[in-house]
Amino acid sequence: MNNNIDHTDPAKDMNTERGNGGETHQRADGDTKAMTTQQGVVISDNQNSLKAGARGPALLEDFVLREKINHFDHERIPERIVHARGSAAHGYFELTESLEEFTTAKILTETGKQTPLFTRFSTVAGNKGSKDTPRDVRGFAVKIYTEEGNWDIVGNNMPIFFIQDAMKFPDLVHAVKPEPDRGFPQAASAHDTFWDFVSLSPETMHNVIWLMSDRALPRSLGMMEGFGIHSYRFINKDGKSTFVRFHWKPVLGVQSLIWDEAVKISGADPDYNRRDLFESINNGDYPEWEFGVQLFTEEEANEFPFDHLDATKLIPEEMVPVRIVGKMVLNRYPDNFFAETEQVAFCPSHLPPGIDFSNDPLLQGRLFSYLDTQLSRLGSPNFAQIPINAPKCPFANNQQDGHMQMHVPKTRVLYEPQSLDPTRPRESIKKGFESFHEQLDDGVKGRVRAESFADHYSQPRMFYLSQTPTEQAHIASAYAFELGKVDTAHVRTRMLGHLLNIDEDLAQRVAKALGMELPEAAEPAAPIQDMATSEKLQTIGLTPKTLKSRLIGILVAEGSKHSEIKKFEEAAKAAGARVKIVAPSKEVVLDDDTRIQADERVAGGPSVMFDAVVSIIMPEQAKKLAKDSATLDWFNDAYAHCKAIAYCGATDEFILSKLPIEKDAFVTPLAELDSFIENAKSRLWEREPKVRDLA
Numbered sequence: 001m002n003n004n005i006d007h008t009d010p011a012k013d014m015n016t017e018r019g020n021g022g023e024t025h026q027r028a029d030g031d032t033k034a035m036t037t038q039q040g041v042v043i044s045d046n047q048n049s050l051k052a053g054a055r056g057p058a059l060l061e062d063f064v065l066r067e068k069i070n071h072f073d074h075e076r077i078p079e080r081i082v083h084a085r086g087s088a089a090h091g092y093f094e095l096t097e098s099l100e101e102f103t104t105a106k107i108l109t110e111t112g113k114q115t116p117l118f119t120r121f122s123t124v125a126g127n128k129g130s131k132d133t134p135r136d137v138r139g140f141a142v143k144i145y146t147e148e149g150n151w152d153i154v155g156n157n158m159p160i161f162f163i164q165d166a167m168k169f170p171d172l173v174h175a176v177k178p179e180p181d182r183g184f185p186q187a188a189s190a191h192d193t194f195w196d197f198v199s200l201s202p203e204t205m206h207n208v209i210w211l212m213s214d215r216a217l218p219r220s221l222g223m224m225e226g227f228g229i230h231s232y233r234f235i236n237k238d239g240k241s242t243f244v245r246f247h248w249k250p251v252l253g254v255q256s257l258i259w260d261e262a263v264k265i266s267g268a269d270p271d272y273n274r275r276d277l278f279e280s281i282n283n284g285d286y287p288e289w290e291f292g293v294q295l296f297t298e299e300e301a302n303e304f305p306f307d308h309l310d311a312t313k314l315i316p317e318e319m320v321p322v323r324i325v326g327k328m329v330l331n332r333y334p335d336n337f338f339a340e341t342e343q344v345a346f347c348p349s350h351l352p353p354g355i356d357f358s359n360d361p362l363l364q365g366r367l368f369s370y371l372d373t374q375l376s377r378l379g380s381p382n383f384a385q386i387p388i389n390a391p392k393c394p395f396a397n398n399q400q401d402g403h404m405q406m407h408v409p410k411t412r413v414l415y416e417p418q419s420l421d422p423t424r425p426r427e428s429i430k431k432g433f434e435s436f437h438e439q440l441d442d443g444v445k446g447r448v449r450a451e452s453f454a455d456h457y458s459q460p461r462m463f464y465l466s467q468t469p470t471e472q473a474h475i476a477s478a479y480a481f482e483l484g485k486v487d488t489a490h491v492r493t494r495m496l497g498h499l500l501n502i503d504e505d506l507a508q509r510v511a512k513a514l515g516m517e518l519p520e521a522a523e524p525a526a527p528i529q530d531m532a533t534s535e536k537l538q539t540i541g542l543t544p545k546t547l548k549s550r551l552i553g554i555l556v557a558e559g560s561k562h563s564e565i566k567k568f569e570e571a572a573k574a575a576g577a578r579v580k581i582v583a584p585s586k587e588v589v590l591d592d593d594t595r596i597q598a599d600e601r602v603a604g605g606p607s608v609m610f611d612a613v614v615s616i617i618m619p620e621q622a623k624k625l626a627k628d629s630a631t632l633d634w635f636n637d638a639y640a641h642c643k644a645i646a647y648c649g650a651t652d653e654f655i656l657s658k659l660p661i662e663k664d665a666f667v668t669p670l671a672e673l674d675s676f677i678e679n680a681k682s683r684l685w686e687r688e689p690k691v692r693d694l695a
């Protein structure tokens with residue numbers, strides 16, 4: 001809350017003059033830097049182009065205008081073909097337990113050292129300017145600038161992927177992206193082509209059910225798990241290999257939005273997750289994750305009831321525990337969005353020695369794709385020289401020339417072997433990257449999918465049966481919502497056939513919500529196994545009860561009690577929350593004549609933007625607000641989204657009592673401050689069936 005609004009305008013003290021036509025000129029003087037062209041020539045007038053007479057034509061010789069417009073005309077570069085919409089932050093990685101037994105990678109053997117990193121989160125399907133809160137997988141890409149070269153863990157917030165072979169990636173992406181004839185829908189899987197493709201590709205069923213779960217609606221970027229997905233290898237000093245899967249576990253737990261909330265947020269604040277990341281970091285609430293590994297041998301893998309080289313399979317933590325060995329903290333927002341977040345280039349093939357790939361055919365295809373796409377996205381093979389991409393350890397090779405070359409090598413010798421320049425780099429067996437000496441079967445060359453990849457339903461079934469009833473209802477409702485947008489009847493029917501193989505109750509709930517008959521179950525390519533359920537796959541129930549990084553909205557108006565507002569603000573902040581003031585106007589005068597500046601006006605700050613809400617208003621204001629639909633939505637939505645609401649007497653008398661809001665355990669008077677603070681840490685899920693018709 002801002003008590004002393006400063007209305008003084010610093011522009012007055014700047015060396016400001018009015019030009020011939022009334023335009024504003026701010027001139028450099030004293031310590032102010034002079035503006036120059038790219039060539040360093042000082043610019044005398046940044047408001048007017050060079051003309052033949054004040055009302056005459058512009059002159060071609062105006063190099064200042066031409067240079068400025070020319071640069072502007074070329075500001076855009078192609079966006080990423082997938083994961084175009086992203087937000088990122090700088091931070092560090094710190095190892096807490098050495099993995100020396102398994103790998104030689106220094107980043108995983110030297111404990112206690114902070115190594116810089118850059119992490120970019122993204123949605124997958126939408127364009128760069130699309131909303132932050134679609135139902136979608138989230139990219140979770142981490143670039144660690146290790147002293148042995150950059151290590152990129154290019155993962156997602158789900159531990160599995162849609163397809164098993166890179167051959168299918170363009171098809172998957174074409175199916176989910178806007179349909180090519182009509183150019184919509186943007187950032188949405190709820191359309192015919194996506195469901196047509198997935199219903200003909202049973203291997204997608206596991207990732208699809210995760211997509212229908214609350215994991216696809218993260219409350220904030222710091223409240224998502226991250227997964228490297230594929231099995232990689234560690235190689236130790238004796239050349240021994242151990243398989244590994246990488247995990248990032250958020251200290252704040254996994255927290256998600258409700259679908260109705262996500263839909264409304266995309267209108268109210270399309271930058272919801274990005275803004276939250278920016279504000280959290282600026283507030284000192286640094287998002288933090290534990291780094292964990294699942295380690296297993298080839299022999300152990302042979303005993304798994306699935307093939308770990310299949311990226312549509314997760315390894316339940318009950319089967320191979322996640323060993324926590326480090327942490328990641330994000331503590332600095334980028335200085336410039338384009339230079340860093342947009343130009344960063346991740347690639348799964350960026351690994352330091354001691355880590356190696358597995359034969360996962362999806363991973364193998366990815367190793368080609370990223371560098372290839374980045375050449376056209378960033379426009380030159382020298383994009384590795386851009387500061388955000390460049391390693392922070394010494395690097396040297398004989399690559400030369402190319403667009404935008406930044407290095408100026410002072411040598412005759414850019415080849416090897418050579419005998420003319422002893423300062424030039426040479427290969428090193430001792431320190432160099434070495435691939436695992438894997439003994440390959442004498443396989444038959446051919447385009448063939450391993451039979452061990454054929455079980456498409458056991459893991460989606462395990463996932464569904466592992467969820468709490470609330471989460472299961474969300475999943476069933478999500479299928480009903482998405483398939484409700486599918487006009488082609490046979491695609492819906494085909495999907496119901498797959499759901500029958502996952503769980504009959506799920507299939508029935510979805511069919512009922514769609515008003516459809518259940519078809520025959522799809523024919524499975526391999527027997528469906530009943531795997532043990534895994535609690536670790538839940539979100540609700542596993543979330544720690546904390547207000548940290550959550551946001552409380554306090555509705556105030558003219559004459560509201562300042563002391564009461566302060567009380568709530570202080571209690572919320574003491575518990576780790578951030579607070580925003582919402583009011584009918586941008587500035588309001590409170591009961592003690594303090595003029596404060598609201599963070600949001602009611603119409604611009606709907607309750608979907610907050611995790612819990614408080615209303616402190618006087619009777620006259622409450623009467624007025626009771627006629628305002630944005631205010632009524634504010635309360636109705638907070639209630640419908642199962643949030644804690646603290647209300648004053650006037651709010652109750654003139655607003656709440658007129659709305660279908662029951663005084664349950666999470667709707668409390670201002671006097672019960674402590675209960676409100678406790679309730680604000682979570683949602684009252686028991687309220688949900690009363691306010692929403694779930695499948």
Ligand code: HEM
Pocket residue numbers: 079080081082083086120121122138139140141154155156160161165166169228229230311344345346362365366369370373374377
């Ligand atoms: C486990 C499966 C996959 C995961 C977890 C994954 C993850 C990601 C992530 C996180 C990004 C965004 C990186 C950033 O923030 O800049 C990305 C981008 C991309 N992915 Fe994947 N992806 C997967 C599969 C694939 C496959 C199979 C292909 C192609 C064969 C592919 C091609 C691409 C491309 C072309 C980009 C854009 C890269 C850029 O422009 O910098 N991905 N992927």
